[in-house]
Amino acid sequence: MTPSAKYADLVLPACTQFETWGVTDGWKYGEEVFLAPKIVDPPFETKSDYRICVDLSKKFGVYEQFTEGGRDEKDWVAWFVDEIYRKTRFPDMPPFRKFAASNAGVYTKPVYEPKIALEKFSQNPLEYPLNTPSGKIEIFSVELFKEGQADEIPPVAKYIREWDNPFDEKAEKYPLQAMGHHYNPRVHSTHDNNQWTMNGFPQRVFINPADASKRGINDGDMVRIWNERGAMILKSRITKRIMPGVIDIPQGAWYDPDEKGIDRGGNVNILTSEKWTPFAKGNAQHTIMVDIEKA
Amino acid sequence: MKTYGFYIDTVNCSGCKTCQVACQDKNDLEPGHLWRKIIDIEGGDWKNDNGVFSEYPFAYHVSLACNHCSDPLCVQSCPTQAMHVTDIGAVDIDQDKCIGCGYCTWACPYDAPKLDKRTGRMSKCDLCYDRITKNENPSCVDACPMRALDFGDIEVLKEKYGNTRSIFPLASPELTKPNIIIRPHKNSLKASVRNASIANREEL
Amino acid sequence: MEKYNLALVVFTWLTQASVGLIILRAIYMRRSSAGDDKIYITGRYILLTAFILLVTGLLFSFAHLNYPRHAFNALNNIISSWMSREILAEIILLFILLAWYIINGFTIKKTPQIIMEILAGLSGVALIYLMVRTYMLPSLQGLNTPAFPLSFIITPLLSGSAIIYFFLRKSEPELAIKYKLFFAIIFLFSLINHLIFRAFHHTLGVFNIYSAFYLAALIISVPSLYSTLKNKNVMSDVIFLNLAIICDFLNRVYALTYTNPAL
Structure with missing residues (x-):
């Protein structure tokens, strides 16, 4: 069960993206459209998020308005391609029926001359x-x-300077900067339960040999990483690929607290500040100072 | 008879392990049971000049399965003759003979044969026999997002990519005459003098 | 082979103890001053011990197979596999010992004794040679050191002399002392062997379980040898021999733990 499902009062059986229709483009400025067709039917009682909402809308008596005349997932994707993409950013794109039938999956805006x-x-x-x-x-x-x-x-x-930085007094207590990079086996937290990918890239805290030897940590030792916000225990990986003074806990791992409330899953969020970034009001997730010791 | 081999481009390989997972998927291997594995090499060091760090570390990756050697030590060592060379020049294991002693793994300088815990016998890369007989590439080659792997007749690969058969930390090609062509990463040339080592032993 | 296989360690160790016993038995048969009947009875017990050690070793070797149902296939590749040859030599030695034990039951004449001694001795030495070849693979750098074949010579002599010492301790103390002194010298070689292994793996300065046992055996050897020379049987006697044998066993564990595969 995912950590968020553990917090839920009610868990609905939603299907994966491979069991329903979807479409996306390469972010705001991308030049491509990706079609995500339904590959297999949803197994057992699972339903797509949209189907769950449709069923709810029936109970609320707003089915017609919610589905705009009874559209299912595929109808919405077709509408979006034909009525939105083709009329705005991608005028040369083939209509949905042709695009889906060609099984191309990706449409890329052609470039005729250098920009x-x-x-x-x-x-x-x-x-x-x-x-x-x-x-x-x-x-x-x-x-x-x-x-x-x-x-x-x-x-x-x-x-x-960051709020938490290696240059002020607090750094004497928590001398190491921690960051959480996007890790190869996961897309954020998706696939953290995928044994094949996670076995190739296990969740480890990456430590430079200089910082590790100062604390008597050997490769593969369990280490405790903590600051004033939280603590976790994770296996170490000593590597020169991380800078001295910096440790790296790949982001997206599932929170897994033990009976003392110490995270064993390696979720870097338990160390991050909840303070919003001043301009974008985003989460300041790389602003972490921590210390580590052999657990 | 053709001799098949792999081409491994360590310059373009990003170490993403897609080939490893594609192999596990195609051959239905359990997590941790690797017919193809990716060795991360790292070396060099950081220089601390009065609190200012200059970086000199380097890293590269070697994707390695069975090299289907022309002079396979595993075949020579196997006490049961289960390890044999097939009609397409691949090194394969006869499951009806294997006793699961693991001696092939010791003999192999590339650590290619792996114990299948489900059957108690050894198992290894079979060059995707079912795919190559249909003129398709092995799964790992087609999965590579960096196009860092290639497959085919070793003579053709040799003409296309040169004839480098080893890279740090692989054994000398004299030992088993492996059918691999490697495009060596620039840092591999000075790997031995720059303190290089395998960084991900845990994952091999 | 990063994690050693204990079954394999026991197999090599017991087999070598058996071979050592056969070779050192030949010396006993000639050096003993006891009566002919007495010598042959002791000799027969030693032979039985060697046979039991060999069989136990062979049983342990089965424990490291992951698919023992196919075990009979292990002799398929005599042409090129050192492991097949090792197993063949093991089986030949097993049958020689069995035949010898049976012959010994019927006759105590000297002629067949010498023939069987030569046969068993030669196949025992061949077995140890084949064992060395089995493990000294070009891909296992940790075992490609001179220390490795040396340890396969030390173990038979060490364990063989210890067992014979225990056989003779009560009945022929004077000869037993000689075996014990021989044992002590071989133990010194075992210690040197272990240090060579460590030098190869750059762990000379590390104090661990191996160092602790070797140190304990070395300390206890002093009162033990002293009391032996004074012809007294004290407890330190048994402790020293056991400790030294455990040390040699641990040395084998150490060797097969740090095999340093090519990859």
Whole structure:
């Protein structure tokens, strides 16, 4: 069971993405559309998220409005390709029926000539100003200056110290910077229960030999990693591929606390701050100072 | 008769282990039962100049299955003659003879034969016999997202990619005459003088 | 072979003890000053012990097979496999010992004794040679050291002399002392052998279970040898021999633990 399912009062049998229709594009600026057809039927009683919502909408008496005339997953994908993508970003894309039948899976916008970034602006900045208050490339942003938080949102690009950093007094207690990189066997937390991939890339804390020898840690030892927010016990991997003074706990591992509340699954989130980043209001997940010891 | 072999491009290999998992999927192997494995090599070191670190470490990856050697030590050592060379030049194990003593694994410098705990007998890469007889590539080769693996007649591979048969930490090719062609990573050339070692023994 | 296989360690060790016993028995048969009947009875017991050790060893060798149902196939590849040859030599020696024991039951004449001694001795030495060849593979760097074949010579002499010493301790103390002194010298070789192994694996400075046992045996050897030379039987006698044999066994464990495969 996933850690979030452990918190749930009610668990519904949702199917995987391979058992329903889906479509996605390469983020906001991507030049591709990926079609994700249903490969197998959902096993047993599982249903797609959408189907679960449709069944609920029937009970609420809003079936017609929710499904806009009884569309299923495939109908929605067809509508999205034909009515949205083909009418906006991908006009040359084949219609859904043809695209799905070709089994191509991916549509890539063709490139006919090389593109130059800010081409018109660089040739004639007065006639083609940029979408900024001054119409120019702004080194000093008046808009950001008006935010009045020059300490954390500086109007000029510059280095700002993290809240948790190796240079202030707190670093004496927690001298190591921790980061959580995207790990090969998982997509965030998906596939953490996949034995094949996880066996190839087991969840380990990566430590530089310099930091490890200072603490008497050998490769493969269980180590305790902690700060004021939480603690975990994880197997170590001594490697020169991580910088001295930095340890790495790959992100996305499933939280698995023991009876003392110490995480054994290696979930880096138990060490991260809950403070939002000032501008994007995102989670500041690489701002962690910790210490480690042989467990 | 053709002799088949693998081409391993250690320059482009990113060590993602897709080939390893594709092999396990195709051959229905249990987790930890690896016919193809990826060796991570790391070496070099960090220099600490008064608190400022300069980086000199390096890393590269070697994807390795059975090399279907022309002079296979496993075949020579196997006490039962279960380990044999098949009609397509592959080294394979006759499950009706194998006693599961593991002596082939000791003899093999590449650690290719692995014990199948479910059957109690040894098992290894069979070059995807069912696929290559249909003129398809072995699963691992087709799975590689970096196109770092290739497969075919060793003579053709030799013409295409050169004739490097070893790279640190693999044994000297004189020992078993492995049918592999390797494109060596630039750091492999100075691996021995730069303190290189296998970094992921746990996963092999 | 990163994790040693205990069954295999026991197999090699027991088999070599058996071979050592056969060779050292020949010396006993000639050096003993007891009556002919007495010598042949002791000799026969020693022979039986050697046979039992060999059979037990062979049974242990089965324990390391993951599919023992096919075990008879192990003799298929005499042409090229050192392991097949080793097993064949083991079986030949087994039959020689069995035949010898049976012949010994009927006659105590000297002629067949010498023939059987030569036959068993030669096949025993051949067996140890084949064992060395089985393990000294080019892919196992840790075993490709001179220390390894040396340990296969030390073990037969060490365990053989210890067992004969126990046979003679009460009945022929004077000869027993000689066997014990021989044992002590071989034990010194075992210690040197272990140190050579460690030097190869760069673990000379590490204090571990192996060092602890060797150190204990070395310390206890002093009162033991002293009391033996004074012709007194004290407890340290047994402790020393057992400790020394455990040390040699651990040395084998150590050798097969640090095989350093090519990969």
